[in-house]
Amino acid sequence: MYLQLNQFAKNIPIMIVMKAMGMESDQEVVQMIGRDPRYSALLLPLIEECASLSIFTQQRALEFLQGKKRGTTPLSNTPCQLFVYALWDL
Numbered sequence: 622m623y624l625q626l627n628q629f630a631k632n633i634p635i636m637i638v639m640k641a642m643g644m645e646s647d648q649e650v651v652q653m654i655g656r657d658p659r660y661s662a663l664l665l666p667l668i669e670e671c672a673s674l675s676i677f678t679q680q681r682a683l684e685f686l687q688g689k690k691r692g693t694t695p696l697s698n699t700p701c702q703l704f705v706y707a708l709w710d711l
Contacts, residue, residue: 640682
């Protein structure tokens with residue numbers, strides 16, 4: 622599952638977006654989405670992709686998003702503002 626926005630050069634794995642929104646624990650995401658085995662099968666590759674990219678924290682997810690964004694936007698220091706700047710040109 623990927624997020625597709627014009628602000629990004631490529632599709633962004635939804636798990637990275639979830640981590641950028643503050644859900645750093647994989648367990649948090651699984652609990653939020655549900656424990657249905659169908660969802661687990663979809664989430665496992667996304668969790669593995671985050672691990673392979675060394676994205677374990679909100680800050681790292683925000684940095685990843687900023688690096689994939691088209692163009693440049695000055696960043697502020699708060700995670701919320703970093704997330705907003707990563708998604709939208711303000």
